[in-house]
Amino acid sequence: MTIGKIATGVKGVLLFITVLTTSIITPCNESSGGEFAGMLLFLDTEVETPPVLNNTLTIPKKRPGDTIQFQLFAPTTADQRTYGYEMELALSDDKAFFDHIGNISGKGFTGTSLRRTPGRPRIAALILSIPTVPENGYLGQINLEVIKPLEEETTLTVKTIVMAGLSGELDYLDISEAAISFTGTFEPSDSNGDFDGDFDVDFADFIAFVGVFGLSISDTNFDARMDVDGDGIINFVDFLAFVDAFGNNP
Ligand SMILES: [Ca+2]
Numbered sequence: 001m002t003i004g005k006i007a008t009g010v011k012g013v014l015l016f017i018t019v020l021t022t023s024i025i026t027p028c029n030e031s032s033g034g035e036f037a038g039m040l041l042f043l044d045t046e047v048e049t050p051p052v053l054n055n056t057l058t059i060p061k062k063r064p065g066d067t068i069q070f071q072l073f074a075p076t077t078a079d080q081r082t083y084g085y086e087m088e089l090a091l092s093d094d095k096a097f098f099d100h101i102g103n104i105s106g107k108g109f110t111g112t113s114l115r116r117t118p119g120r121p122r123i124a125a126l127i128l129s130i131p132t133v134p135e136n137g138y139l140g141q142i143n144l145e146v147i148k149p150l151e152e153e154t155t156l157t158v159k160t161i162v163m164a165g166l167s168g169e170l171d172y173l174d175i176s177e178a179a180i181s182f183t184g185t186f187e188p189s190d191s192n193g194d195f196d197g198d199f200d201v202d203f204a205d206f207i208a209f210v211g212v213f214g215l216s217i218s219d220t221n222f223d224a225r226m227d228v229d230g231d232g233i234i235n236f237v238d239f240l241a242f243v244d245a246f247g248n249n250p
Pocket residue numbers: 044045046047048051052053054055071
């Protein structure tokens with residue numbers, strides 16, 4: 001085979017690849033032009049029923065045992081039908097997501113559970129019935145279980161979110177507003193002394209409290225529910241708060 005023949009052969013292969021990639025890429029380019037493309041996503045850490053967009057993006061810093069909850073809204077998607085969405089979350093400063101967050105769960109606007117992608121901070125609403133997005137653009141709620149402290153310098157962001165409308169295009173929403181940051185203080189515990197969650201404050205709760213007494217947030221078994229005053233240490237102050245709840249228990 002001569003060099004010329006090889007060159008022609010290579011040219012042919014290149015032409016073939018060009019045609020192939022063009023035909024694959026073209027629909028992808030079009031996919032950024034669906035009905036939801038570029039629409040703004042808003043997060044809201046004020047969780048209520050029925051959902052309202054408050055756009056509250058700052059919350060007290062989080063300890064192990066705390067939960068981060070936030071709502072998703074994309075107001076301009078309102079009243080349009082959707083097959084759902086898939087989003088990926090991230091923490092700033094290249095913090096390894098799963099070092100800080102344990103379980104991820106959520107609910108779509110139809111009330112059905114969101115689906116996790118194992119091993120990735122990714123969750124999706126898969127909706128075959130193509131329902132209409134509510135008029136305030138509410139898309140769902142995400143719950144994150146904190147397993148390692150999240151402090152002031154950290155930001156929780158949405159890395160990407162894609163949503164599909166009737167056209168079936170994979171539309172990227174605008175995530176420039178989608179970031180949650182943390183203040184310098186912890187939220188006091190709302191467990192009211194019922195540390196084991198069986199709706200009473202009794203000796204079993206005392207035993208649970210004693211089991212973590214003296215720990216601070218950097219300790220593995222630290223439990224935010226027992227840090228009643230929210231200062232990051234489970235100490236005598238928290239014990240006295242527990243005694244108060246214990247005494248008020250009939
Ligand atoms: Ca809200």
